[in-house]
Amino acid sequence: MSAVATRELTMADALNEALREEMQRDPTIFVIGEDIARHGGLFRVTAGLLDEFGPRRVIDSPISEAAITGAGVGGALIGCRPVVELQISDFVSLAMDQLVNHGAKWRYMSGGQVSVPLVVRGPISNGIGMAAQHSQTLEAWFVHAPGLVVIMPSTAADAKGLLKSAIRDDNPVVFLEKRLLYSRKGEVPDGEHLVPIGVADVKREGRDVTIVAAGASVQLSLQAARQLAREGVEVEVVDPRTLKPLDIDAIAESVARTGRLVVVNEGARAGGFASEVVARTLDHVPLSDFKATPERVTAKDTPIPYATPLEREVLPSLEDVVSAVTRVMQD
Amino acid sequence: MSAVATRELTMADALNEALREEMQRDPTIFVIGEDIARHGGLFRVTAGLLDEFGPRRVIDSPISEAAITGAGVGGALIGCRPVVELQISDFVSLAMDQLVNHGAKWRYMSGGQVSVPLVVRGPISNGIGMAAQHSQTLEAWFVHAPGLVVIMPSTAADAKGLLKSAIRDDNPVVFLEKRLLYSRKGEVPDGEHLVPIGVADVKREGRDVTIVAAGASVQLSLQAARQLAREGVEVEVVDPRTLKPLDIDAIAESVARTGRLVVVNEGARAGGFASEVVARTLDHVPLSDFKATPERVTAKDTPIPYATPLEREVLPSLEDVVSAVTRVMQD
Amino acid sequence: MTSVETGASVALTQLYLTMARIRAFEAKAMDLFAEKYIRGSVHPYTGEEAVAVGVCAALRPEDYITSTHRGHGHCIAKGLELRPMMAEITGRATGYCRGRGGSMHITAMRHGMLGADAIVAGSLAMAAGAAYGLQLQGKDAVVVAFFGDGGAQQGIFHEAANLAAVLDAPVIFVCENNQWAISTPISCAIRIENIADRAAGYGFPGEVVDGNDVLAVRDVAARAVERARRGEGPTLIEAKTYRITPHSAATPTDNRAPDELSYWRERDPIVRFGRELVEAGHASPERLEELDRQAGEEVEDAAEWALASPYPDAAAAEEDVYAPADWLTPGRLA
C-alpha cells in the first residue's frame, strides 16, 4: 500500500530489532530473564543485546519468575522501562501475583501517582510436543486483569511495531509471541516502525464472514480463507493485534457488514478469549444483523497432550476453521 | 418442597458442618491454611475442628499459599483428601502454578494414573472496603483451567451440600465463598445433605427473562426479581452453583423459554464468567429464539477501589440488574 | 544533667515525637474504624514504632520504602503528612491515593513511599527492582522493604533476597519479627531461632536487633544503608518486636498469653525511649508530655481535616486504571 521500503525478517529478528532500537534510544530500558544474555534467549529474541548494552542492562536472571516480574514492576515505578522475558509464557503462573496484584494495580491503588511502564513477554509454545506445562496460551487470564495491556502479534512487522509501542507505553503490557511464528518471515518496514496499540488490522477483506483471530490463529484463518475463497466464500480476517484494549469498533463494523462471526483462538474453550469476543460483539451489533449464530473455534478443554495425534486433535485445525465458516454460511 | 426437616444456619456454620461431617467419615481428610486451627479461621469456617480432630489433621500453616496448595496436591496424589484454605481467595494468584500447572493437570499428564481429590477454598471479600488486593472474584481464571471444578454457592444449604460433594469428588475443586454471605442464614436440611456437582438450581421461576447468576449475584438477582415482579416482569433466576462443569442444559432450557438472557457476575467485565455464559448459551439456543440481545451485568474493568462511593460504583448494583432486565424487555 | 536542647537532643526528641505520632495515629484509626469511618480494616503498628522510626532515621528523603498491611507507622516515619494519610484511610478524595487505596495501600511518591502492599511479603521483589533501577540510573538512593515474620515464609522473600544479592541491589530487607502472624505463633511458622540467619543462604549480612530500641535500630540500619550505597548489596535486618494490640480492627480476637502481653507492654519502645531521653538529659518529662500532646493534636487535626473532606466522585471510579496513552481515547478501553 504505502511506498515505505521493507526488508524480509523473521519474527524473532523483528522482535530483536525492536528491543535493540528501543534500548538505543532509552537508557532506562533493561532486559531481564533466564538465559537472555549470554545465550541471547532460547529463541534468539535477545541475541546480541548483551554485547551491545552490557550486563547491567541485559541480565541473565536466576530462575525466579515471580521475582523478575516483581523487580520489573519496581524498576518501572522508579522510572525505568524494564522488559521481562518469561522463557515460556506458561511460567506466568508463577508470577500472577506480581503481575496482577502488583503491576496491574499499583497505578490505580496509588490514585494515579505512579505508572508501570513494564513489558512482560514470552513465547506460546504449543503445537510442538512440549506438553501440558509448556503449551498454554493464557491471554484470557490477562484480559480479565484490569490494568494490563495484552498484545499478541501475528506477523513480523506487527511484532516489531507493537513491541516498540509496548515498551513506550506507560502501562504494564503482556506480550505473547507464538513460538512457531518466530522463524516465519515477513516484510518489515525500514526505519522507525511503530504499530499503535488498540488498533485492529484487517488481514484480508471479505464480504461473507468475519473471522476474528490474533497471533498464530491469524495465519490459520488466512489459510482457511484462501481455501474457502476457492469455494466462493469470501472471508474477512480481522486481527485485533491487541486483545486489551480491544478494537471492538473494527470488529463490530466488519460483523455488521458480513452478518457472520467466527472467532478463532488457540486457548482452552471454556472461559477463553473467543467467548469474550462473542459477548462483546453482541454489545455492538444488533441481533437482527446476524445471519448466523457466532461460532467459536478453540482448543478443546483439556491440558495439552504430548503425542502428535492427541495434540493435533486438541488444538484448533484448518478443518475446524473451515467447517465453522461453512456452518455459519449455511445457517 | 420435600418433607425433610431443616435448621436455620449461617453459611459459615453450614460450611463448618460440612467439614466436620466429612472429616468424621473420612480420616484421610486434612485441613491446612493460615489461622484455621487455633483461631478457627478468620471467618470461623474451621472453628472447632482443631479440638475435634487434632493438630495433625487441622494445620495452622506458615504464610505460604503456593506450598500449601502444592502440599494439598501431593497429599491428594497419595490418597488423602486435603482441604486447603486460602485466607482470602485473591491469594490464589500466588498459587496458580501449583493449582493449574500441577493440581489441574497431573491426572491428564499421567494418562489417568492418578486423581487429585483436593479442595481449595476461600472467601471472595469484595463489597466491604478491603480494596484491590483483597476483593477479586477470579472464577473466570479457574473456568479457563481444564481439569478444575469450580463451585460458588449462594445459600447455606448449597454451601453445605456442595462442599461435601466437593470433598468426595476425585477432582481438584476450587470452592469460592462470598464473605458477605457467611453470616447470611438459610434453611439447611437435617442429616446427610449432598448437593450434586454440575446441577443448576432454579432459585426463582419466571416466564419473561432468565437471569444466570451464582454466589452473591444470586441474592442480588432475587432482589431485582422481586422488585421487577411488582412491575409485572417475571424473572427466572438460574443458579448454576457449579461454574465448571456448567449445567448448560438448564440454562439453555430456561433461555429458550424466556427468550431473554441477563448474566449477573461480580467479576471484572472483560474476559469474565458472564462472557462465557453468553457465548455458551448461544451454542445451545438458536438465535431466532432470542427476543433480545443477551446482557451482562458485571463489575467495571477496574481494580476494586477502597472508598465506599467508588467501590459501589464499580461493583454491579441492584439498579444495574434492574436496568439490564428492563432493557432486554424493551428490545 | 540539664535538659537544654542541643542539636543531638533535638534529633532525638524528634524521633520520640515521630513514635508518639504513630501511637496516636493508630489509636485514632481504631476509633474511626469503630465509628465506621474506616472500612475494611486497620492493622495498628502499636508497640513496633521503634522499628520504622529507627530505620527511617537512617534514610534520606530521596530514599524509598515499601510497606505492608501494617503500614501507617512506616508512612509516618518516612515523613508522610497525617492529613492526607487520614483522608486516605477514611476514603476521601483528599487522601494520598484519592481514596482508591485505603489503609493497606498508601503510596506517596513525593515522600519516597513506593507503596504499602496487602499481599504479605509482596513488595520485596519490587523493592529489589526499584533499588536496582535507581542504581542503573546512577542515583545513590536505597530502598527499604519492610515485612513481617510471617512474610519470611513466602516464596517471594526467597526469590527477592536472592535476586537482590546477585544484582548487588541497594535494598535493605527489614523483617519486623513481632512473633505472631494473626493467631499463628512463630513456632508454627519456622523451626529456627533467627530469621536473619537466612541471609547466609543468599550471601549477604543478616543482623538481629532489638526492635524496641530505636537507637539500636537506627544504628544497624545506618550500617546497612551505607553498605547498600557503597554498592555492596543487600542486608537483612531482623528487628525483634511485638504488637501490643490485637492483629487488626477487623480481627480483634487475641489468643496470646496475658503474661506474654504484659512482658512486652513493659518493654514499650516509646516509654523506654522516653526514659532514656530523660536519663541522658535530652528531654524533661514535661517536654515528653508536651510532645505526646502535640502528637495527639496533630492526629486530631488530621482526622478532623479528613472527615471534613469530600468523598471521591463515583463518576471518576474508572480513572487511574491506565496511565495516559494514545489508545486511551473515550470508548476504546477494553
Add this chain to the structure above:
Amino acid sequence: MTSVETGASVALTQLYLTMARIRAFEAKAMDLFAEKYIRGSVHPYTGEEAVAVGVCAALRPEDYITSTHRGHGHCIAKGLELRPMMAEITGRATGYCRGRGGSMHITAMRHGMLGADAIVAGSLAMAAGAAYGLQLQGKDAVVVAFFGDGGAQQGIFHEAANLAAVLDAPVIFVCENNQWAISTPISCAIRIENIADRAAGYGFPGEVVDGNDVLAVRDVAARAVERARRGEGPTLIEAKTYRITPHSAATPTDNRAPDELSYWRERDPIVRFGRELVEAGHASPERLEELDRQAGEEVEDAAEWALASPYPDAAAAEEDVYAPADWLTPGRLA
C-alpha cells in the same frame, strides 16, 4: 582380589547396570529425537547418573520420588521399565502415561514415581505434602524430590522446605547441582558456595556430597531416609555433579568452557564406579562390558518395542482430564 560375585558384588554391579542403562537410554533418546520420533525435547541425565542411582538405592519400592524435566534417570533408578518409558517419550499408547505426558512428565504410580515436573522446582511442595499425607496414613514411606541448582532459586523451594520442616514431613530434597541452568552458570544465580547451607534457614540438616560417587550418594541418602522414617523430618542433600551433554536436544548450544567439560568427563561417574568395582574385586572388566552391552540391548529392545507400538487414539484425547465422577455424564462437561 577375585571377582567372584558375592551378595555385595551383585548389589554393586546392579548399581553399575542401572547407571549404564540410564546412559544408554539417554543416548538412544537423543538419537530418536534427531530422527524425529521424539517431539518437544529430551534433557539427558548423562554424567549425573550416580545421583539418582545412589539415592534410589537407599529407597524401598513403596517409597516415592518426584522428578524434573531431566527425569529419565530418576525413573530408571526407581525401577521403571524401559519399554513403557520409551513408549511414553515417543508418544505411544503403550507409554506409562498413554502418550499424554511425554519426556518431561513420566508418572508411574506402581513404581512409586509420583511424576516428573517440567516446572523447575515445581514438585517440591507436592513432595512435602505427599510425604506428610503418607505419615498421616500411618505409613513409613518417604518421598524424595529431585531438583536442580537452578531450581533452588524458586520461591516454591523455600516454601516447601520450610513447610516440610514445620510438618516434620518425611521428605528428602535432593539438589542436583550440575552448576549450570541451561546457559546460566551458578555464579549468576547465587552468591553462596553450597546450596545445602540453605537448610540451616529451615532448621534441618543440609549435606554436600560428591554427586559423581554413587556409594557416597547412597550413604548420605540412607542417613537422610532413616532420619525421615524416624519422624525427624526433612534433609537437604546437595549432590555436586555435572551434565556432560548440552542442556537438551532442543537446546544443543553449549557455551561452557572446553576444559571445564573435559575436567568433568574425566570424572565420569560410570567410568569411575567401574574402576572402583574392578579394583575392589567386585567385577571384572569383562563383566562390566557385559553389563554395558546388556544395558544397550535392553534400551534397543525398549526402543523397538516402543516404535512398534500404536499411537494413542485421537478420539480419546479428552479422556483423563477428570477422574470419574457422577457429573461426568456425556455432554455435561463444561
